[in-house]
Amino acid sequence: MSFLKEIERRRTFGIISHPDAGKTTLTEKLLLFGGAIQEAGAVKNNKIKKGATSDFMEIERQRGISVATSVLAFNYKDKKVNILDTPGHKDFAEDTFRTLTAVDSVIVVIDVAKGVEEQTEKLVEVCRMRNIPIIVFINKLDREGKDAFDLMDEVEQKLKLNVTPLSFPIGMGYDFQGIYNIWEQNINLFSSDSRKNIEDTIAFSDSNSPELEKIIGEKPANKLREELELIAEVYPAFDREAYLKGDLQPVFFGSALNNFGVRELLDCFVEIAPSPRPKESETRLVNPEEEKMSGFVFKIHANMDPKHRDRLAFIKIVSGTFERNKPYTHVRLNKNLKFSSPNAFFAERKEIVDISYPGDIVGLHDTGNFKIGDTLTEGEMMSFKGIPSFSPEHFRYINNADPLKAKQLDKGVDQLMDEGVAQLFTLEMNNRKVIGTVGALQYEVIQYRLEHEYGAKCSYENFPIHKACWVKPNDPKSEEFKEFKRIKQKFLAYDKYDQLVFLADSEFTIQMTQNKFPNVKLFFTSEFEL
Secondary structure (H helix, E strand, C coil): CCHHHHHHHEEEEEEEECCCCCHHHHHHHHHHHCCCCCCCCCCCCCCCCCCCCCCCCHHHHHHCCCCCCEEEEEEECCEEEEEEECCCCHHHHHHHHHHCCCCCEEEEEEECCCECCHHHHHHHHHHHHCCCCEEEEEECCCCCCCCHHHHHHHHHHHHCCCEEECEEEECCHHHCCEEEECCCCEEEECCCCCCCCCCCEEECCCCCCCHHHHHHCHHHHHHHHHHHHHHHHHCCCCCHHHHHHCCCEEEEECEHHHCECHHHHHHHHHHHCCCCCCEEECCCEECCCCCCCEEEEEEEEECCCCCCCCEEEEEEEEECCEECCCCEEECCCCEEECCCCCEEEECCEEEECCEECCCCEEEEEECCCCCCCCEEECCCCCCECCCEEECCCEEEEEEECCHHHHHHHHHHHHHHHHCCCCEEEEECCCCCEEEEECCCHHHHHHHHHHHHHHCCCEEEEECCCCEEEEEEECCCCCHHHHHHHHHCHHHEEECCCCCEEEEECCHHHHHHHHHHCCCEEEECEEECCC
16 A cells, blocks of 8 residues: 555544543444454443453552553554543643644543533643644433533533534433434434444435334434424534634534444544644644654653563654664654664554554653654654643652662652653752642552552652743843842752753742843743753
């Protein structure tokens, strides 16, 4: 198959939502339809100890939430689909923001009963900023929930999207009978014992057909016809160009747990979703069709296998082909690296691949060369941009709880920070280490992983800080900057990239500092400066 055909076949997307909207369940069912797994593990059902395919860390299995972003791939209808399943929990938002730099489109999952929740709003805002094409999946229709039209209004208002339904529910909760597929004009009927198998659809070219009454009953049939008429009047017709530009968002309804409406979503998705898109680097726009390979690291995962201390750097291929054993330039270190066993992911299996194409996610075994945001090329000195670090919300001193294990603790903290789990700040005054996280749950994850993966114990101590501000003086040699450093020395630290950070204890302090030192600029995000 030609290089261009391979690019055209790729669909790389992320699934985002508020926790508990059913994102991991949907990921599983997409794998089930794609034939990548044989039976889905009921995610929260403790009777089945399998757990969901995409949640592989022990702490996820215990808590029933996704902590790490997992990468899963399968083939479906001659398309190669790469899914990046992201954590929904807001304590892990930073991981999700970074993952959104590696996807070409997203599916947003919304719970029919709860509607649009806060975390969904934040994530969709990031997608809108980047004009990422969005499909909305309204989940859990086998439960009682909000009216379908009300939900679509809520999506339009709260998420500022412009929606058009491509499938529609027949009833809801107790009366839920199935899904009318507007995209293909057929009906998929619901039987609640369909958990294990995948139901057949009944095709209708005309919703006025008298057959409809026979299948779903007279009242529901009339109601469905009225609703379909209303949809045709109120919502714009689907236009793929508008969807690809991020101006129109198709909506699907279903129940992922019961395999319902998932195939409609997947069939339409592989047809309309974009193949790999060009990406902006600091010097130019890079197109997927270019011959020379380029890619960037958007995630690092340490200890995928606790028996081996391995780190995997996840790389999104932007252009060209990535070949095994071929030397590539690591731009930040300006050195050539070869990879003898690049991994691709198929559900729980990792496979060594000889060649990968734009849109693919490749896992590279890493001995410590990579940081998040690093770029690999065939010699061109350029860096992809747009993987920032945000100011954390919580700050704590980290202390060693076992003096004999100081080395293990340092190594563990170092590796977890490279992974982007949290941010490490080293105070200039006394070299004490401070860990900053987006959410408090991160501290538990770090403590748990340090103990179980590195054999190190740590304790935390509160450090009452409001925000981390990255410091950029107009003139590093100026008297003003020296004065700033002298007065603020107790609150100055360095991040992992040796950038100077001012740890401010309140909003008021930030304002006062900016007034007093106008030539010392403070920033709340650090574009990773390479």
